[in-house]
Amino acid sequence: MLKSRPQPDEVEVSLFGPGYGESVVVHLGNDDWMIVDSFRPAGQPPIALAYLQGIGVAADRVKLVVASHWHDDHIKGMSDLLEACPNATFCCSSAFRERELLAFVELHDTPMSSLGSGVDELRRILHRLDGRKYKWAGDGAQLWRRRPSPKAVVWSISPTSNAFRLATAAIANLAVEQGQTKTRLTPSQLPNDLCVVLWVSVGDGNVLLGADMEEPGGLDRGWSAVVRQDPVWDSCADVFKVPHHGSKTGHCDAVWQDLLKSRPFALVTPYTRQVRPLPTPADRIRIRAATENAYTTATEIETTVIERSRGVQKFLSRAGRQPVVRSARGQIRLRASASVGSWSVETHPPAGRL
Amino acid sequence: MSDTAVDVLRFSEESRSSEKGSAWLSAENEAFTLVSARPARTAEAAPIAGSSPTQSLAADEVPSVRGVWKADLRFPRRLPVTVPLQEWEGVVDWVEGDEFGATLADMTRPDAHELEQDTFSMEEVRRDDEELVKPGAAFYWTIALVTSDVGQRSYASFIRFRRLPAWRTQDVREARERASELARRLNLA
Numbered sequence: 001m002l003k004s005r006p007q008p009d010e011v012e013v014s015l016f017g018p019g020y021g022e023s024v025v026v027h028l029g030n031d032d033w034m035i036v037d038s039f040r041p042a043g044q045p046p047i048a049l050a051y052l053q054g055i056g057v058a059a060d061r062v063k064l065v066v067a068s069h070w071h072d073d074h075i076k077g078m079s080d081l082l083e084a085c086p087n088a089t090f091c092c093s094s095a096f097r098e099r100e101l102l103a104f105v106e107l108h109d110t111p112m113s114s115l116g117s118g119v120d121e122l123r124r125i126l127h128r129l130d131g132r133k134y135k136w137a138g139d140g141a142q143l144w145r146r147r148p149s150p151k152a153v154v155w156s157i158s159p160t161s162n163a164f165r166l167a168t169a170a171i172a173n174l175a176v177e178q179g180q181t182k183t184r185l186t187p188s189q190l191p192n193d194l195c196v197v198l199w200v201s202v203g204d205g206n207v208l209l210g211a212d213m214e215e216p217g218g219l220d221r222g223w224s225a226v227v228r229q230d231p232v233w234d235s236c237a238d239v240f241k242v243p244h245h246g247s248k249t250g251h252c253d254a255v256w257q258d259l260l261k262s263r264p265f266a267l268v269t270p271y272t273r274q275v276r277p278l279p280t281p282a283d284r285i286r287i288r289a290a291t292e293n294a295y296t297t298a299t300e301i302e303t304t305v306i307e308r309s310r311g312v313q314k315f316l317s318r319a320g321r322q323p324v325v326r327s328a329r330g331q332i333r334l335r336a337s338a339s340v341g342s343w344s345v346e347t348h349p350p351a352g353r354l
Numbered sequence: 355m356s357d358t359a360v361d362v363l364r365f366s367e368e369s370r371s372s373e374k375g376s377a378w379l380s381a382e383n384e385a386f387t388l389v390s391a392r393p394a395r396t397a398e399a400a401p402i403a404g405s406s407p408t409q410s411l412a413a414d415e416v417p418s419v420r421g422v423w424k425a426d427l428r429f430p431r432r433l434p435v436t437v438p439l440q441e442w443e444g445v446v447d448w449v450e451g452d453e454f455g456a457t458l459a460d461m462t463r464p465d466a467h468e469l470e471q472d473t474f475s476m477e478e479v480r481r482d483d484e485e486l487v488k489p490g491a492a493f494y495w496t497i498a499l500v501t502s503d504v505g506q507r508s509y510a511s512f513i514r515f516r517r518l519p520a521w522r523t524q525d526v527r528e529a530r531e532r533a534s535e536l537a538r539r540l541n542l543a
Contacts, residue, residue, distance in 0.1 A: 043468075044467075097537075097542050099534065100533075103530045103532075103533035106529040106530075106533045106536065107529035109532070114443050114459050114461075115445050115457060115469070126536060127536070129539075129540060134540075272471070273457060273471065274447060275448045275453075275455060304468075306470065308440060309439060309440070311509060312440045312497050315497055315509040315511070318509075319511065321472060321473075322472070323442070323458055323470035323471065324470060324471060324472070325468040325469065325470050325471075327468075
């Protein structure tokens with residue numbers, strides 16, 4: 001991980017993404033920090049905490065912890081992260097104010113496997129909110145603000161109310177399908193419309209954090225609905241956390257045209273747990289065509305093999321198979337003076353240009 | 355009964371009656387089975403103790419299946435023994451065509467934190483489990499050393515999908531009650 005602490009008047013965006021998991025750490029100026037999403041490397045604390053500790057920032061300087069959504073790769077370790085940050089306000093989608101959605105979470109109170117799931121993690125968080133500050137994210141909700149210089153404000157610009165209604169209904173239907181065999185919850189069962197997309201302004205710098213928001217089609221859903229809302233922004237963003245691991249399902253022309261400056265910094269995390277990992281070669285071409293400042297947290301994914309007994313290894317070899325651990329410890333870090341707004345980029349391998 | 359089978363039985367009884375043969379029968383059952391299935395002339399001359407069945411059988415000496423079966427009737431089979439060497443708990447990430455990918459947690463090393471990934475063929479799945487193979491499905495994957503009823507040892511892979519109980523009306527009702535309680539604590543209207 002990269003070292004050195006930002007100056008009080010600097011805004012910083014650090015992105016971590018090992019191939020499965022994503023976490024964003026943002027310096028809002030004046031040593032106030034925000035963490036969006038969480039992942040935990042094997043046997044270690046959440047990556048965001050490790051980074052802050054590495055640059056000498058106390059966890060009590062974290063003012064906001066946001067769960068952009070409940071997919072496993074965005075929320076793992078977040079309950080521990082929240083516990084370690086006593087002054088942080090927790091924020092998640094306003095969809096979870098709905099009784100049906102809470103019932104859905106409660107229905108999955110027993111993990112289906114030792115691998116856990118994002119819903120297990122979210123449930124742990126919701127049950128630990130007693131006595132804590134928390135806010136619900138929706139379109140145009142102000143989550144955090146600081147008036148003294150540099151001025152800083154964090155807005156959520158999704159889920160939009162219509163997407164919220166549609167997605168909540170879909171999830172409520174899942175919850176009442178009695179007689180359906182239980183499985184571990186998977187991303188395909190949980191729509192991305194409920195993602196929390198954030199707009200962060202610090203001084204003159206603007207950052208759009210796209211979570212896993214997608215463009216399912218139709219003007220009242222996904223990115224189209226986000227772009228059409230009454231804007232909380234008064235200028236375009238310099239930095240874009242590209243949604244949904246660079247997938248074409250998260251692409252929306254209107255976002256690039258209406259919400260982003262020309263040639264913005266576009267930051268991508270890969271996703272390896274599907275038959276065709278993201279971003280695909282076509283995704284890379286599309287994003288690079290949109291900006292020359294495109295970066296990924298992992299230009300390559302390291303694979304390691306666990307050592308096992310000779311007999312097991314021999315069997316695996318004869319069968320022509322080999323379970324592997326895939327990981328990458330890359331980091332992209334952008335910094336800018338809040339008053340000047342000129343960004344510099346650093347990468348820690350295997351992060352690099354997309 | 356073929357000549358091979360008769361000779362096998364005679365040979366086996368002789369082996370059992372000798373001290374050397376008895377010890378060998380219990381300790382090296384797999385060698386016994388194969389050597390005993392040889393034609394009589396070979397079996398009588400064969401070095402018994404310590405002989406490796408695969409080393410001592412030439413291509414033209416492979417016994418008939420019929421002969422082996424008859425020999426086995428005389429000596430009751432043991433139950434097959436399966437010793438798990440490695441076990442993972444897996445969750446299906448994706449399914450495409452006749453393949454599926456999964457994330458695996460090592461259950462043999464409880465202190466292991468790394469999750470592994472591998473791709474499986476549907477051919478490896480029991481036929482009556484095939485309908486369970488879908489994203490999110492949980493399964494166990496075991497690599498085991500199997501000793502067959504006739505003592506043959508080999509490595510084998512077993513995939514067993516979990517059949518989790520279906521949601522019941524009571525589950526849903528209780529979940530709604532817990533959700534109401536949680537909403538009350540979070541001051542949700």
